Amino acid sequence: MTVPLGGSLCIGALLLGGAVVVAGVFFYVYNRLVTLKNRVDNAWAQIDVQLKKRNDLVPNLVNTVKGYAKHEKQLFENVTKARAQMMAAGTVESKAKASGGLTDALKSLFAVAENYPDLKASQNFMMLQEELSGIENKIAYARTAYNDSVYHYNNTQEVLPYVVLAGALGHKKRQYFEVSEEEKKAPNVDF
Incomplete structure (x- = not known):
């Protein structure tokens, strides 16, 4: 038959x-996945910037407190160690864990500062504390933006037609920047 x-x-x-x-x-799926991956990478870069700012501020804060609380050696070592771990962390998970450790160490530093009225009244200390608070707020905002980008990126990889091509194109799910269990606890406030 012809x-x-x-x-x-x-x-x-x-x-x-x-x-x-x-x-x-294929081109639509590829471009969409690349766009979402780039958003995740950009959001992570924003977190990294804020973490670096916080890391740069910590030595000034420690030196200010040292001037008033010279005998709190262990506390200063803990803050310095937490800062070093934060700077050495490479993955999202390790940075999230190290960030939580640094946050805990800084909370201890501020708790000690409560025992030194002259320190609390110091203009330099108040300025550093305010700057740190602003940076912490920016980290929280950047974390939210990052986790939102990760959600969209990961979710897209689970629906058709993306699920068929995502793995073949080398796209892997990303981890959320989650707060540590310690950070989730409400702080104790004594009056």
């Missing part, structure tokens, strides 16, 4: 049309 010339042209056009549709879907 196919008339018009029939083979029709089949060829259908095959070509199908190939164009498949290629279009």
Whole structure:
């Protein structure tokens, strides 16, 4: 049985049309995944900037408190160690853990500062404390933006047609920047 010339042209056009549709879907999926991955990377970079600002502020804060509370050696060592761990952390998970450790160490530092009225009244200490508070707020905002980007990136990889191509294109799920269990606890406030 032979196919008339018009029939083979029709089949060829259908095959070509199908190939164009498949290629279009592939390019759309690829571009969407790359865009979402880049958003996650950008959001992570924003967190990194704020973490670096906080790390740069910590030595000034420690030196200010040292001037008033010279005998709190262990506390200063804990803050310095937590800062070093934060700077050495490479993955999202390790940075989140190290960030929680530094936050805890800084809370202890501020708790000790409560015992030194002259320190609390120090203009330099108040300025550093205010700056740190602002940075912590920016970290929280950047963490929210990052986790939102991760949510969209991970969610997109689980739906059709992305689920079919995401793994083949080398896209892997990203981890959320989660707060530590210690950070989730409400602080004790004594009056």
